[in-house]
Structures are given as structure tokens and as C-alpha cells.
Amino acid sequence: MTDKPVHETLSEEEQQKILEKYDPESATRKVKGALGWIIFFGLLAFSIFQLYASITQSVPRQILLSIHLGFALSLIFLLFPARRKAGRKDRVAWYDVILAIISVGIGAYWPLMIETIVNRVGTLTTLDLTVGTLAVLLTLEATRRAVGLPITIIALLFMAYAYFGPSMPGFLAHRGLNFESLINTMFFTSQGILGTPLYVSATFIFLFLLFGAFLVKTGVGQYFNDLALSIAGRRIGGPAKVAIFSSALQGTISGSSVANVVTSGSFTIPMMKKLGYRKEFAGAVEAAASTGGQIMPPVMGAAAFLMVEFIGITYWEIAKAAAIPAILYFSGIWIMTHFEAKRAGLKGLSKEEMPDRKEVLGKIYLLLPILLIIILLMTGVSVMRAALWSIIGTIVVSAIRKSTRIGFKQMVEALVDGARTALSVAAATASAGIIVGVVTKTGLGLKLANGLVGLANEQLLLTLFFTMLTSIVLGMGSPTTANYVITSTIAAPAIILLGVPALSAHMFVFYFGIVADITPPVALAAFAASGVSGGEPIRTGVNASKLAIAAFIIPYMFVLSPELLMIDTTIPYLIWVVFTAFTGMIGIGAGIIGFWYRKLYWFERIIAVVAGLMLMYPEGMSDTIGLVLFAAMVATQIFTKNKGKYKLAES
Structure with missing residues (x-):
């Protein structure tokens, strides 16, 4: 970049305040002293264990998931306070230390008792029942702290449905599960907490979060901004187009719409405001573009990895299917920002405000790890192996220049940062496992699917409309990962019942779960953008919804015409x-x-x-x-x- 500043970016402290306000994942303690070092080495050990399990693939599934859960729960209780507005954030309450110790015991229970648990085949001892009950309660509390209250309430409601089955009205009634059966399903089978969602967290998602953490250490985040400036900065309404391009790239290293908004938006929103864009429009552009980062291949939101397991197809097939819809999504935002700039008479940035093109092109090698992961996935390499090789590739590529080189200290920091980012995902997927367990055990998914189709009178468009509303409402209160788990087990089957391909149905609910981040009245990405821009939150959300209109149309398109997902075309x-x-x-x-x-x-x-x-x-x-x-x-x-x-x- 030139020495002359072209805009005022938010300081790291200001960015962190906005993140903590709108993103529960970021509201962590800043613990120092001996306990701070324990947390540091705990996070480091978490990443090292996950890398060992992924490289050797020798850890039995239930043991892997139990240890993954134990690490996540214990670290969440040490890092996340019981109340977000609690007093001092540099201290850990005594009861949280106790909860963390209990969590370690829960994580160790399966590794220590696996033979006896398997031999008992579903018969629980008093100790089993106690440990299982604690596992459920601590999972719910950790989810409340690290993810938010809505998904916790949803998981509790599903458990209540499982327990009070005989008392449910009409077609929702079922035999019900007694307390012991419920705990057995939740912690001692592969259908509950230690189920598919947590397995995806412990394998695919964790490694890609590590990959993102290593990429960040090369300075690729700032490079995305510089590259976007070089490509779009001088065009009509340039800063808005920079935001779109930069946020699409940032999506490859950030699985959170809010985090993407704050990190990218602290750079792009001040530029847009300086050029003449209205505050609400500037925030809306960044919110819409950052939200789209989760649907942008090759590295999409965490829910895309769940889709691999739920549908039974390769990740490459999902990434390939998402390519054209993602291009159309960002094209739609680009088109509207272009027309807005023409309407307001806004030009691009001046030559003096642009980065040195030669310097930007000289760092193009920083994108090689992303290219590597695309090639590996295309050639049939497994998702885990592709992520591992891409991490190694990132380290190798970073060594080309001293300014981007990842040394030993940066490697350790990346391992710690990756584990820290994975905590909320682990909690969300563990609670999502509770929901999946109830749906599987009670047959609720098929019942609700039939009910939804019946309500829509077997009309596809009406069924899609009801499914859209369900996905958006759930997405307003839960992260995309949990939202996708719920809608894919309840709403997606309804669409499939009407003859829609499974990939189209799952992509439909996936899209609308993501769109919830910019849909008022609860539009967290838009609200975070308003915190950066100084605009009015609801108005920013309304503008973001308008800009992202493609996201409300494209899912209907690829259901009605699956060829858009490259299915049989x-x-x-x-x-x-x-x-x-x-x-x-x-x-x-x-x-x-x-x-x-x-x-x-x-x-x-x-x-x-x-x-x-x-x-x-x-x-x-x-x-x-x-x-x-x-x-x-x-x-x-x-x-x-x-x-x-x-x-x-x-x-």
C-alpha cells in the first residue's frame, strides 16, 4: 500500500468490541497468569491431538469424539463467562474451574470405559447415568455461552418432545423415551451428542479452521484487501466493489459472517462512506458480501461439511454445485452497487489511493494454498487429507518472502487460534447432535416432513416457501451449522418427498439458513456492519436484504432447475x-x-x-x-x- 492513508480503519480494540457485542464466539475472557498458560497449552494440545488423530486415523470414532468434546467443554468454561456482561474478564470464576475439571472427566470417560460400555450394550450403571446426565447438561450450558441461548432452547425443546412423546397432540405423538433411554441415546450411542455433527466438527471442520488460521499468519487477509483494491478500486463506486471482492475471498478463511463483516468491513466501510455511499448502504454492502462468504467455494461454511455426511457425496461435488449460485449471488450485489454508484454519481478511487500493483502481484503466491486445496479436492483426495496438505502448503508458500514467513512462534499461535475458533463449532454441533438424536429416535423428521407437505397441499412452491420461512426463522437464533442440522432433518425431507434431488433440497435450506444473518429483525451480520458504519441497524438489514435479493431467488431456481447445480446437465x-x-x-x-x-x-x-x-x-x-x-x-x-x-x- 502507499504511505498515504486513504481511510481510517477501526483499531483492533474497536473491532473486538463490535465482535463481542454481536458474535457470542468472540466474547471470551482474557485470562493471564498461571491459568492463562493452562488455557494456552490446553488449546495447543487440542490442535495437536486433532492433527495426530487426522494424520494417523488410528483413534476409534467414539474415543475421538469424546476427547474432542472434553477439550471443547473444558476450554469453553475457562474462556467464556456465564454472563457476557460479567465483571472482570481476566479472571475465571471458581465454579467454572470446577465445571472445566468435570468436563475433562467426561471427555476421558469413553476412552477409559469403552470396553465395559460396549459390553453392556445400552444398559446403564448409576455411574453411566450420572456421567451421561452431566455430559448433556454441560453441553447445553457450553452451547449457551459460546453460541447463544436460542439453539440451547431448541435442543431442550427437542429433548422435552422425546420425553413427553405420549402427551404430544395428533401426529406428533410417539411412545416417548424415559430418562435412562434419553441419556443413553444422547451420550452412549452414535445418534446423540457423539453423533455425525460432532464427528464432522472433529474431522473436516477443525482442519479447515486450522487451515484458515495458518493462512491468516501469512498476512493473506490484508492481501485480499489489496488485491480487491487493485482489481476494483478505480471502477465506478470502487470501494463497494472492493468490499464484495474482498469479502468473497475472506470467506475462505472465516466461517463466521459477523467476523467477516468486522475484519473486512473495518477496511471497506470507511472507504465507502468517504466516497459518498450512505452509512446504511455501506454497511449493507459489507454485510451482504460477508454473509455470502459462507456459500463461496472452495472453502464454504461449516454446514457444507455436514452436507457431505448427510447426503453421502464428496465435498468437491458440493463445492462444484455451489459455484454458479455463488457467482450469481455476488454478481447481484455487484450489479446493485454499480447502479447505486451511478445513481449517486460516485466514482472510483484516485490513482494515489491505490496500492502498488507490482507489489500486489508480487504476493500472488499467497493464494497458492487455496489453489492447492481446489486441485486436491478435484483429484479425489479426501477432505481431511486436502486440508492437511493445504496447511503444509501454506507453511511452504509463506517461506517465499520473509514478510510472510511462518516461523515456529507463528505456527504455535496458528494452532492455538484454530482451536479457539473451533470451540463454538464443537458446542454447536454437539447440541445439534441432541436434535438429530431426538429426530432419529422418534421419527419426528418424517412426521414433520409429511405435515409440511400436507400443509402445502403437496404444492412444491408452497412447500419451498414454508421451508424458506422455517430456515430463516431458525437462522435468526442459531448459527448456520445448527440451523442446517435442524432444517436438513425436518424441512429438507419434505422437499425430497416431492421429487426434488437431495442435493438441491439440502442446498435450499443451507442457503436460507445463511441468509438469516442479514434478514431483519435479527440480522446479526447487518447489525455488526452498522456498528462499524454508524448506521441504523434495522435499515442496514433492510438494505442488505435488498442487495442479497439473489439469495432469495437462486435457491428456488436450483430446485426448479437442478442443472444450475450441475446436476445431469x-x-x-x-x-x-x-x-x-x-x-x-x-x-x-x-x-x-x-x-x-x-x-x-x-x-x-x-x-x-x-x-x-x-x-x-x-x-x-x-x-x-x-x-x-x-x-x-x-x-x-x-x-x-x-x-x-x-x-x-x-x-
């Missing part, structure tokens, strides 16, 4: 679908912003949106009508742009 048809969808996004973007070649009248905005929707609906007649309307709008815009009677529209 031909290249010519795929090109046509992408062309019409992209053209449709131009029409919708112009209609929403109210500007195209000139300012649009209200009836022109309606026509533009209708033309866009017709083009995005994957059907021959609809595409034809949409193209005709689109062409007519373009011709009218060009012809009347400088005509006198239309000058009023530009005032």
Missing part, C-alpha cells in the same frame, strides 16, 4: 441458464435501485423487476417474455437517456 443448457439468470439479475438490480442508464420511473422499476424474475425462472416461455421485456427496457433507456421529456426522471 449439458454445457449449452448450463450456459443458457446462467446467461438468463445473470441478465435477470441486471433487471432486478436496476428495478430495486431505481437506476439503469438513467433514473427509472416507478412503472419502469416494476417492469424491470418483472423482466428479471421472468428471466430467472428456468422455463422457456418465461425466458422469452423476460428477454423481450429486457430488450425493450434497454432500448427505451438508451433512446430516452438524453431526451428532454425524460430529464425530470434524472433530477
Whole structure:
């Protein structure tokens, strides 16, 4: 970058305050002294154990998950206070030390007792029942602290449903589980806490979080900003386009929409405001773009790794399927920021405000680890092996320059940071396992799927609409990982019952779970962006929802036309679908912003949106009508742009 500052970024302390306000994962203690060192070495040991288990693959599944859970619970109780607004954050309450010690015992129970547990085949002793009960209670409390109250309440409601089954009304009634059976399912089988969600956390997700932590140590986060500036900084409304490009890249190293907003937004939002974008619009651009980071291949949000296990396909197939929808999503935001900049008469950055292009291109090697992971996944290497090799590749690539080199100290810090990031994911997936266990044991998933289809009168579009609402509402109160687990076990089966491919159904609920981060009234990513921009939170969320309109349309598209996910398609048809969808996004973007070649009248905005929707609906007649309307709008815009009677529209 040039020596001349072009904007004022938030300090690390200011960023941390915003993160702690909107992101429970960041509200940790800053413990010093002997206990601080215990936490440090605990996090380091957590990462070393996970690397050992991944490299050797010699640790039995239940032992792996039990130790993973024990590490996560004990460290959460030491790092996360019982109340977020508790007094001093440099001390650990005595009861949290006790809870951490108990958590270590819970983590050690399966490794120490595995033979006797297996031989008893579901018969619990008093000690088993006590340990299992503590495991459930501590998992719920750790989730409340590290993730939030909503997902904890949802898990409790599911357990209550399992216990009070005979008292449930109508088709929801079932035989019910007594207390012992409930605890047995939750901790002593592979269907509860130690189930598939936690397994994905202990294998795929943990390694990719480590990969992200190592990438950060190379300085790739700042490089993303510099690269985005070089590519988009001088274009019309440049800073907004920088935000889009940078946030899409940041998504490869951040699994949190809020964290992405604060780290990337502290750089891009001040630039947008300086150029002339409204505060709410600047925050909305960053919120929408950062949220999209979770749907951007090759490294998507944690829920994408759960999809591997739930559907039974490779991660590469999921990443490949997500590519075109992600491109359309970011294209939609790009288009609308472009029209907004034209409407407001905003230009790009000056030459003096741009980074040195040669210097930026000289660091292009920092992207090689991301390229490596794409190649490995494409060639059929397992997700775990791909992540491990990419971590090694990151260390090797960093050595090219002294300024990016990862030394021993940075390696240790990356291991600690990766483990710290994994704590909330482990808690969320453990509680999600409770939900999966109840659904599996009671058959609730099929019951609710049938009920949802019945409510929609077996109409696909209506079923999709109800599923969308369910996913968004759940996403407002729980992280994407837990949201996906719930909706994939309850809502996705309803869509599949109507003949939709499993990948399309799961991607549908995955998308809307993510969109919840920018959908008012609870839009955490948008609220975090407003904390950076100084804008009004709800208004920022409304603007972000408008900018991310593609995310509300594209899921319907790939359900109605699975070819968009590259399912059973031909290249010519795929090109046509992408062309019409992209053209449709131009029409919708112009209609929403109210500007195209000139300012649009209200009836022109309606026509533009209708033309866009017709083009995005994957059907021959609809595409034809949409193209005709689109062409007519373009011709009218060009012809009347400088005509006198239309000058009023530009005032």
C-alpha cells in the first residue's frame, strides 16, 4: 500500500468490541497468569491431538469424539463467562474451574470405559447415568455461552418432545423415551451428542479452521484487501466493489459472517462512506458480501461439511454445485452497487489511493494454498487429507518472502487460534447432535416432513416457501451449522418427498439458513456492519436484504432447475441458464435501485423487476417474455437517456 492513508480503519480494540457485542464466539475472557498458560497449552494440545488423530486415523470414532468434546467443554468454561456482561474478564470464576475439571472427566470417560460400555450394550450403571446426565447438561450450558441461548432452547425443546412423546397432540405423538433411554441415546450411542455433527466438527471442520488460521499468519487477509483494491478500486463506486471482492475471498478463511463483516468491513466501510455511499448502504454492502462468504467455494461454511455426511457425496461435488449460485449471488450485489454508484454519481478511487500493483502481484503466491486445496479436492483426495496438505502448503508458500514467513512462534499461535475458533463449532454441533438424536429416535423428521407437505397441499412452491420461512426463522437464533442440522432433518425431507434431488433440497435450506444473518429483525451480520458504519441497524438489514435479493431467488431456481447445480446437465443448457439468470439479475438490480442508464420511473422499476424474475425462472416461455421485456427496457433507456421529456426522471 502507499504511505498515504486513504481511510481510517477501526483499531483492533474497536473491532473486538463490535465482535463481542454481536458474535457470542468472540466474547471470551482474557485470562493471564498461571491459568492463562493452562488455557494456552490446553488449546495447543487440542490442535495437536486433532492433527495426530487426522494424520494417523488410528483413534476409534467414539474415543475421538469424546476427547474432542472434553477439550471443547473444558476450554469453553475457562474462556467464556456465564454472563457476557460479567465483571472482570481476566479472571475465571471458581465454579467454572470446577465445571472445566468435570468436563475433562467426561471427555476421558469413553476412552477409559469403552470396553465395559460396549459390553453392556445400552444398559446403564448409576455411574453411566450420572456421567451421561452431566455430559448433556454441560453441553447445553457450553452451547449457551459460546453460541447463544436460542439453539440451547431448541435442543431442550427437542429433548422435552422425546420425553413427553405420549402427551404430544395428533401426529406428533410417539411412545416417548424415559430418562435412562434419553441419556443413553444422547451420550452412549452414535445418534446423540457423539453423533455425525460432532464427528464432522472433529474431522473436516477443525482442519479447515486450522487451515484458515495458518493462512491468516501469512498476512493473506490484508492481501485480499489489496488485491480487491487493485482489481476494483478505480471502477465506478470502487470501494463497494472492493468490499464484495474482498469479502468473497475472506470467506475462505472465516466461517463466521459477523467476523467477516468486522475484519473486512473495518477496511471497506470507511472507504465507502468517504466516497459518498450512505452509512446504511455501506454497511449493507459489507454485510451482504460477508454473509455470502459462507456459500463461496472452495472453502464454504461449516454446514457444507455436514452436507457431505448427510447426503453421502464428496465435498468437491458440493463445492462444484455451489459455484454458479455463488457467482450469481455476488454478481447481484455487484450489479446493485454499480447502479447505486451511478445513481449517486460516485466514482472510483484516485490513482494515489491505490496500492502498488507490482507489489500486489508480487504476493500472488499467497493464494497458492487455496489453489492447492481446489486441485486436491478435484483429484479425489479426501477432505481431511486436502486440508492437511493445504496447511503444509501454506507453511511452504509463506517461506517465499520473509514478510510472510511462518516461523515456529507463528505456527504455535496458528494452532492455538484454530482451536479457539473451533470451540463454538464443537458446542454447536454437539447440541445439534441432541436434535438429530431426538429426530432419529422418534421419527419426528418424517412426521414433520409429511405435515409440511400436507400443509402445502403437496404444492412444491408452497412447500419451498414454508421451508424458506422455517430456515430463516431458525437462522435468526442459531448459527448456520445448527440451523442446517435442524432444517436438513425436518424441512429438507419434505422437499425430497416431492421429487426434488437431495442435493438441491439440502442446498435450499443451507442457503436460507445463511441468509438469516442479514434478514431483519435479527440480522446479526447487518447489525455488526452498522456498528462499524454508524448506521441504523434495522435499515442496514433492510438494505442488505435488498442487495442479497439473489439469495432469495437462486435457491428456488436450483430446485426448479437442478442443472444450475450441475446436476445431469449439458454445457449449452448450463450456459443458457446462467446467461438468463445473470441478465435477470441486471433487471432486478436496476428495478430495486431505481437506476439503469438513467433514473427509472416507478412503472419502469416494476417492469424491470418483472423482466428479471421472468428471466430467472428456468422455463422457456418465461425466458422469452423476460428477454423481450429486457430488450425493450434497454432500448427505451438508451433512446430516452438524453431526451428532454425524460430529464425530470434524472433530477
